[in-house]
Amino acid sequence: MCVTNVYGVEMSGDEDEGLFEDNAKKSRKRKDRFDKSIYSPPSINMSEKAWVQINEGSDKVVAVFKNVHNQTIIAGSVIAQSGCWSMLKGGLTVNLTSPAQLHFESENSTIELWADNISLQPFTKDQWIDQQSESIKKIRQRKVRFHVADKEGKMVQGAKVSIEQTRPHFPLGCATAETILTNTAYQDWFTARFKVTTFDNEIKWYYTETSRGHENYSIPDAMLAFTKQHGISVRGHNIFWDDPRFQPNWVKSLAPEEFVAAVNNRLDSVVLRYSGQVIGWDVVNENVHFSFFEDKLGVNASAILFQRAQQLDPKTTMFMNEYNTLEYAKDLNGTPAKYLQKLMEIRSFPGNEGLLAGIGLESHFSEPNIPYMRACLDILGATKLPIWLTELDVARGPNQALYLEEIMREGYSHPSVHGIIVWAGWKPTGCSRMCLTDNYFKNLPAGNVVDKLIGEWKIQKLEGMTDVNGVYEHHIFHGEYFINVTSPYTTISLMQQLEVTNDTLEPLDVWISI
Numbered sequence: 001m002c003v004t005n006v007y008g009v010e011m012s013g014d015e016d017e018g019l020f021e022d023n024a025k026k027s028r029k030r031k032d033r034f035d036k037s038i039y040s041p042p043s044i045n046m047s048e049k050a051w052v053q054i055n056e057g058s059d060k061v062v063a064v065f066k067n068v069h070n071q072t073i074i075a076g077s078v079i080a081q082s083g084c085w086s087m088l089k090g091g092l093t094v095n096l097t098s099p100a101q102l103h104f105e106s107e108n109s110t111i112e113l114w115a116d117n118i119s120l121q122p123f124t125k126d127q128w129i130d131q132q133s134e135s136i137k138k139i140r141q142r143k144v145r146f147h148v149a150d151k152e153g154k155m156v157q158g159a160k161v162s163i164e165q166t167r168p169h170f171p172l173g174c175a176t177a178e179t180i181l182t183n184t185a186y187q188d189w190f191t192a193r194f195k196v197t198t199f200d201n202e203i204k205w206y207y208t209e210t211s212r213g214h215e216n217y218s219i220p221d222a223m224l225a226f227t228k229q230h231g232i233s234v235r236g237h238n239i240f241w242d243d244p245r246f247q248p249n250w251v252k253s254l255a256p257e258e259f260v261a262a263v264n265n266r267l268d269s270v271v272l273r274y275s276g277q278v279i280g281w282d283v284v285n286e287n288v289h290f291s292f293f294e295d296k297l298g299v300n301a302s303a304i305l306f307q308r309a310q311q312l313d314p315k316t317t318m319f320m321n322e323y324n325t326l327e328y329a330k331d332l333n334g335t336p337a338k339y340l341q342k343l344m345e346i347r348s349f350p351g352n353e354g355l356l357a358g359i360g361l362e363s364h365f366s367e368p369n370i371p372y373m374r375a376c377l378d379i380l381g382a383t384k385l386p387i388w389l390t391e392l393d394v395a396r397g398p399n400q401a402l403y404l405e406e407i408m409r410e411g412y413s414h415p416s417v418h419g420i421i422v423w424a425g426w427k428p429t430g431c432s433r434m435c436l437t438d439n440y441f442k443n444l445p446a447g448n449v450v451d452k453l454i455g456e457w458k459i460q461k462l463e464g465m466t467d468v469n470g471v472y473e474h475h476i477f478h479g480e481y482f483i484n485v486t487s488p489y490t491t492i493s494l495m496q497q498l499e500v501t502n503d504t505l506e507p508l509d510v511w512i513s514i
Contacts, residue, residue, distance in 0.1 A: 044094045045128045045371045048075045049119045051085040052104060055112035058082070060332060063090050067100040074329040075102070076375055079337045085116070089379055090329075091371025094122075128370070132413035137475060139415045140170060140457065142500050143507040145473040148466045148485055151513060155470025158488035159514065163462040169478035169502065170412070171196040171233065171279075171419035172454060174436065175391070178202055178219050179427050181226060186426055189441040191230045193454060196279070198235040198390065199223055200425045203274075205240065205266055206248045212262065215269060224277060235390070235421065238282035238321065239270055239309060242290035242302075259296055267308055275313040280358055282321040282390070283309050288334055288342050289322065302342070303349035310355055320346070321360030321390055325380075326373050328366075336379040343383070359383070362391040364423070364433070367399070368407050374414065381416025391423035393434040394446070400434065401445035408453055422450060478502045487514045 052061045058081040065073045076090020088104075104115050123131070148159040173196030180186050190197075201207050202220040209215045227234050240263075241247070254262060271281070284293060284302045293301040306318050320343060324334035332338075339359070347355055359380050380387055389411050394403045411417045424436045424446070436447030443451060457477060464472045478500050486493040494514050 043125065045091065045123045045125065046094055047091045047121045047371055047375065050088045050104070051116045052078060052080045052088050053085050053114045054080045054082055054106070056082050059106050059108050059111060061088060061113065062105050062332065063088055064103045064105055065092060065100045066103055067098045069098060075372065076329070077332060077335050077337060079341065089375045091375045092369055093371060132409055135413040135415070140412070141475045141477050142502065143473060143475050144500060145471055145507050145509050146466065146485070147509060147511045148470045149513050156487065156514065157466055157468050157470060159466040159470070160486040160488070161464050161466065161472045162484040163459055163476065164482045165459045165477065165479050166482055167195060167480040168458050170457065172457070173197050174422045175200055175425040177425040177427055178223060181222050185441050189437060193451070195231060196233045196419065196421065197227060198237045198421050203236060203270065204238060206246060208270065209248055209266065212250045217273060224274070233279045236274060236278035236281040238285040239267060240283065240293060240305060241285040242287040242292045244290065244292040247292065263297070267305060268312065271309050271312040276315065278316060280317045280319050281309055281313065282360055283318050285321050286323065287320065288338050300349060303346045303352060306346050306355060307349065307351050317356045317358040317386065319358040319360040319388070321362060323362040323364055326361050326363050326376050327368065329369060329372050336376045339380065357385050359385050359387045360390040361387065363389040363407065364391060364393055365403060365407055366395045368403050370406055370410050373407070373410055377414045377416055381414070386418035387416045388419040388421065389417065390421050392420055393423040393432065395433055401449045404446050405449045405453070412457065476500055485512050485514055
């Protein structure tokens with residue numbers, strides 16, 4: 001039996017039976033779907049797994065929950081194929097008003113569809129939150145043991161150890177716009193919170209070259225100088241955008257040979273200018289949903305552009321960046337399976353074997369399906385590539401702040417997520433979908449959520465005493481710290497810097513002599 005999906009990504013993990021029903025036996029029908037009845041109390045998070053196969057070719061198979069009132073929730077999807085079992089992994093928060101059936105569906109009614117080892121695992125909200133907390137402790141923290149001795153090597157009991165974080169390792173940032181260059185109140189608000197950012201529009205092609213051959217990088221240059229001054233890292237967003245609506249106006253009318261020249265000039269210009277100065281590039285934005293450059297340059301356009309960008313900036317991660325992969329299960333054009341298909345296209349292109357690839361997920365949410373989000377992160381995380389939530393926001397509404405917190409907690413607690421950018425760059429004319437602050441830089445509810453989580457996910461100040469063995473230990477978040485150790489017998493104290501890394505799960509032993 002084949003135990004990898006069609007993209008060659010190994011899908012590991014147990015096959016626990018669900019708590020509501022036993023796993024289904026293998027089924028086979030000459031129909032476009034078959035069903036499995038379930039019943040769940042409302043407001044239960046449920047993870048779903050199944051192995052699926054079709055009898056010929058490859059096609060999308062979707063797991064859908066439906067009830068008699070025609071309420072439907074898509075729990076997951078996969079591109080199934082013949083001759084190989086593919087894992088369909090998904091999830092949902094059950095808010096159906098009556099018992100439902102789990103349907104496995106394909107739009108192709110001529111194929112035979114099999115499913116095996118169907119697993120439905122329920123979790124209460126408290127159980128889900130406990131899992132998140134346990135994961136955060138495991139993947140974002142490390143036990144540090146301070147061993148304090150005197151000059152003669154005798155261990156010191158009662159030494160005071162003070163710990164203060166100066167910089168977290170996990171990049172939790174916010175987008176920003178050119179307005180930060182001239183508004184000191186905005187500068188103060190932003191720099192007090194964030195150490196990573198993405199420029200809203202200022203690096204994009206339609207911004208830097210409004211007319212052919214006339215490039216103007218003065219604004220992004222100034223923004224980059226500002227971020228460097230304040231120790232803020234920048235994601236390069238973006239080199240190209242595959243959506244035809246977001247091209248410089250003059251590009252669409254170019255003759256083929258002129259178009260090639262313009263593309264080459266754009267790539268060389270922006271990447272060489274900022275090579276080594278950004279922490280990642282969104283190379284061809286939204287190339288799962290759109291194909292502007294593929295239509296103009298051929299089916300391998302993205303792969304070639306990724307390759308050239310990596311050659312010009314060899315130490316920087318090259319990201320795909322896509323919407324609706326996490327946030328909207330009904331968009332079957334942006335599923336994790338579709339994302340992985342495009343990613344494999346790029347990585348398997350000759351010369352791209354060593355590509356430093358990354359997975360960018362825009363994360364423009366309405367009401368989140370947190371179990372589905374986790375399943376998507378699991379699927380994409382099986383690539384072992386770094387995942388970033390690159391443009392996180394939530395649609396306006398009374399639950400905006402609540403939903404934002406749920407999404408951020410789920411992202412932060414997942415081991416494959418390496419960074420989060422909140423998409424809330426401030427402008428006096430208003431924000432796109434979500435604002436963290438008003439025009440007087442007083443936090444709005446979403447801003448309060450971000451501040452709360454920044455505070456929760458760092459050690460602001462921690463103090464403790466060494467025990468009879470001269471040891472003080474504590475779990476602390478990965479990051480950079482100032483450590484101050486004071487002797488209980490004298491006025492002697494020692495201050496030093498410490499970096500707590502995530503390169504191992506083993507405790508970090510710090511030996512201090514005072």
